Amino acid sequence: xxxxxxxxxxxxxxxxxxxxxxxxxxxxxxxxxxxxxxxxxxxxxxxxxxxxxxxxxxxxxxxxxxxxxxxxxxxxxxxxxxxxxxxxxxxxxxxxxxxxxxxxxxxxxxxxxxxxxxxxxxxxxxxxxxxxxxxxxxxxxxxxxxxxxxxxxxxxxxxxxxxxxxxxxxxxxxxxxxxxxxxxxxxxxxxxxxxxxxxxxxxxxxx
Numbered sequence: 001x002x003x004x005x006x007x008x009x010x011x012x013x014x015x016x017x018x019x020x021x022x023x024x025x026x027x028x029x030x031x032x033x034x035x036x037x038x039x040x041x042x043x044x045x046x047x048x049x050x051x052x053x054x055x056x057x058x059x060x061x062x063x064x065x066x067x068x069x070x071x072x073x074x075x076x077x078x079x080x081x082x083x084x085x086x087x088x089x090x091x092x093x094x095x096x097x098x099x100x101x102x103x104x105x106x107x108x109x110x111x112x113x114x115x116x117x118x119x120x121x122x123x124x125x126x127x128x129x130x131x132x133x134x135x136x137x138x139x140x141x142x143x144x145x146x147x148x149x150x151x152x153x154x155x156x157x158x159x160x161x162x163x164x165x166x167x168x169x170x171x172x173x174x175x176x177x178x179x180x181x182x183x184x185x186x187x188x189x190x191x192x193x194x195x196x197x198x199x200x201x202x203x204x205x206x207x
Contacts, residue, residue, distance in 0.1 A: 013036050015036050018067075061132045079191070080094075099112055125151045144198050150169050156178075158175065161185060
């Protein structure tokens with residue numbers, strides 16, 4: 001069996017994922033095949049709120065990544081995700097997580113979206129999820145994107161997932177994200193696609 005290029009996790013290059021979600025960080029670390037050590041904001045003691053007030057997903061990803069780099073001096077990456085509905089001119093977009101208000105939950109957001117699309121036939125409920133990742137290593141900054149095209153369902157379907165998953169039908173699927181297993185969703189999701197692009201870029205440095 002070929003030996004690992006690194007003998008100790010402490011010797012691995014560090015990347016900070018601008019999130020407090022340890023499970024998301026562990027998932028990316030596994031995808032990187034033991035080549036990088038992924039830390040969360042909690043791991044580096046970053047408990048302050050990073051204000052995401054850019055008018056775009058790309059801008060918010062940049063804000064978070066640049067904050068970590070500037071204040072902690074560590075290589076890092078950050079992501080932001082939005083749902084864009086064509087019939088609503090691209091809304092909720094950058095305000096996806098707070099579409100129904102700053103303190104709104106997923107149910108309130110979905111209810112507002114379904115109400116906004118009242119009377120719009122299914123074929124015209126075209127939408128997409130977009131995830132943007134900003135990766136900073138040294139002085140290099142790279143933007144990557146993952147997109148999943150689909151449509152908004154007429155009603156909630158499924159109990160898995162989170163956010164808008166119960167009302168999003170990916171193209172070529174009769175099920176919503178909320179009717180898929182996490183593994184099934186990850187193979188076609190916007191976030192999965194964006195993360196795989198980043199993983200490919202990072203692993204290419206070892207070739």
